[in-house]
Amino acid sequence: MEHVVIIGNGISGVTAARYIRKMSDKRITIISAESKYFFSRTALMYIYMGHMSFEDTQPYEAHFWDKNNIDLVQDYVQKVNYDDKTLHLAETTPIHYDKLILAVGSKPNKFGWKGQDYHGVQGLYSKKDLDLMERNTRNAQEAIIVGGGLIGVEMAEMLLTRNINVTFLIREDRFWGGVLPLEDSLMVKRHLEKHNGLTLRLEEELEEIVADEEKRAKAVITKKGERIPCQFVGLTAGVSPNVDFLKGDQLEIERGILVNPDLSANIPDVYAIGDCAQFKQPNGQRKPIEQVWYTGRMMGETVAQTICGSPVEYKPGNWFNSAKFFDLEYQTYGWVWNELKEGEAEFIWKNDEKELLLHFIFDKESHEFKAINTFGIRMRHEVFDHWLNTNASIEEVIRNLKMANFDPEFYKHFEKEIIEAFNKQFDQNIKLAKNKWWKSLLPQ
Ligand SMILES: Cc1cc2nc3c(=O)[nH]c(=O)nc-3n(C[C@H](O)[C@H](O)[C@H](O)COP(=O)(O)OP(=O)(O)OC[C@H]3O[C@@H](n4cnc5c(N)ncnc54)[C@H](O)[C@@H]3O)c2cc1C
Structure with missing residues (x-):
């Protein structure tokens, strides 16, 4: 029986598995290092704010996977051998695939800032990041967030619920200036500034993070030379495809894994979906890499059809x-x-x-x-x-x-x-x- 192996149990990988199961009785295995069960990444903030437990963020009960005959492996894939179609894992024995779906998501950007690896400095993407943030902010009173996108705003909202003051360092002359027009950006800025404890610093860039003798962040220095004390630094200057472990001379990777309209990669029987996929020819005005929840779901549905014998192209329709x-x-x-x-x-x-x-x-x-x-x-x-x-x-x-x-x-x-x-x-x-x-x- 054909074995479909999916690396990544986020929205794209899990959607692909569900739709393949709806359409076939193929053997399906999902491998993921982050957690055994699929959870909603978009709900991570609510765990920190005390509105939900981690279990509440899991859309399916544990028995769902058995019932649907989908095997789950919690382990890290270190290497893919495309010639003999084998995955080498950190702890378990190698797994052979007939069809491989790469649904490996993103990682927070780090731009080589001095001090970016000190204690108390982090991005927010994974469950591990959330646990780290819990520890890193325990005794913090002042936080700096570098980059003002959607994840930065979520981080600020999380920190304010713990009475931690937040200063945003934003490189552009307006909030989310790479995306929003001026009037829209001003409305968001006014709304954010209504919150006590939140300060926006526009046209201000991070030069360096300064730490104490235990290598724990204690201040940042901006490009203009100002020193701002803090006990926590959030790095939220965007995300990029999490593809380092796949780099080599076989799989075509630019920023993400290069895919054709049917989500196939350049190697036979290998596909990429979700945040890690980069379209060789983007659809109309859409971006070559789409890092949102619903596009991961759509790509999962699309690749499932192709794998089950009715090849279709990814057609996401109008951007929203x-x-x-x-x-x-x-x-x-x-x-x-x-x-x-x-x-x-x-x-x-x-x-x-x-x-x-x-x-x-x-x-x-x-x-x-x-x-x-x-x-x-x-x-x-x-x-x-x-x-x-x-x-x-x-x-x-x-x-x-x-x-x-x-x-x-x-x-x-x-x-x-x-x-x-x-x-x-x-x-x-x-x-x-x-x-x-x-x-x-x-x-x-
Ligand atoms: C805090 C936060 C809030 C967000 N809010 C929104 C929102 O409101 N709306 C929206 O549209 N989008 C939002 N997003 C973006 C959205 O969550 C992502 O676009 C989506 O989750 C990507 O899904 P994916 O399946 O492509 O990858 P992921 O969810 O990243 O899943 C990939 C999985 O693969 C695993 N993996 C990677 N490499 C390996 C390996 N070598 N071995 C084993 N496992 C591996 C990873 O650990 C991970 O679990 C948010 C993202 C974050 C971080």
């Missing part, structure tokens, strides 16, 4: 994402770049007091709707997906915006204001939509 900056909800549909691109126009509506912002992007000439960022307002995915797929105009989107909104109360208050602001800015005369065509789009 969502996150929370403390209490401020953020969603994005389509591509809102940090700067407007050639040929794009924008319409921004915001209410600073209520922390609401809608940032629409559309084509300057044709008025085709391209993308939206929303803050403080939750929108319906299926409605925006429909608008993007049908090349709806910005006027159609504005007129029917109510249909995309989850919260009817919001529209009672702001609908007229948004439409009037749009009409004024673009010299239009849009009126509210009255028909109910959109109802067919919503889940019944």
Whole structure:
């Protein structure tokens, strides 16, 4: 019987295993060093904050794996021999595969900062990192976070719940400046700064971490020469594919494992999915490496079909994402770049007091709707997906915006204001939509 071996029990590896099992009776083994059972990485912060136990983050009960005839091995794969299709592990005997799926995830970036390996200095990615953070922050009062992305914000929220003051060092002149446009970034910054104990330092870079005689971090020195005392340093300047152990002269690796549209690598019977995969030809405007939860799940489903004999290409559809900056909800549909691109126009509506912002992007000439960022307002995915797929105009989107909104109360208050602001800015005369065509789009 064909043996499918998956390295990595994160969302992508586990989804692949589940779908292969749905479609076949192949022998399936998942190997992972981090934990025996699959857990939700996105929920790690809630363990630290005391809202969940580690067991609560595991979507499947222990008997699920037996019932579905999926073998779990908790061990570290040191080397893959592609010629005889064998995996060499740290503790257990080698395992032979017929088909190999690499679903090995990411690791936090470290850019060779002086002092980055001192005690009390760490990233946040794995369960081990979480346990280390628990120990590292036990007696801390002041923390520095280097890099202001989504994981940095989560780390700050975690630390503040333990009354540890947080200073962010952010290289750019605005928060998450590589991703968010100026207005959006300012809204997030204002929201973050409302939290007592949190300070944002923009255009400030880490030069060096200073330690005591026991090699425990006690301060950072910035590029501008300032010394900031601290007992904990969080390194959250992004993540990159965790592929060092796979490097050699056989598997094609650039930043991630290079894959074709069906997720196959350059070696026969080897595939890569999730955070560690890098598309040779990215899909439309999508990035070659996608490091989000739902894309890992989609890649897992896709590779399962290919392995079970119905090869398909990875087709993730329109880009979307969502996150929370403390209490401020953020969603994005389509591509809102940090700067407007050639040929794009924008319409921004915001209410600073209520922390609401809608940032629409559309084509300057044709008025085709391209993308939206929303803050403080939750929108319906299926409605925006429909608008993007049908090349709806910005006027159609504005007129029917109510249909995309989850919260009817919001529209009672702001609908007229948004439409009037749009009409004024673009010299239009849009009126509210009255028909109910959109109802067919919503889940019944
Ligand atoms: C704190 C945090 C919060 C996040 N929040 C969000 C969010 O809100 N929304 C979102 O979309 N995304 C979020 N992400 C990103 C998301 O969690 C990842 O994109 C996703 O988990 C990647 O899944 P994966 O299956 O590709 O890899 P992983 O989940 O990283 O799984 C890979 C596994 O392979 C194991 N492994 C690697 N090498 C070996 C080896 N040689 N031998 C054995 N085992 C090995 C690793 O130990 C790991 O367990 C967050 C990430 C973090 C760290």
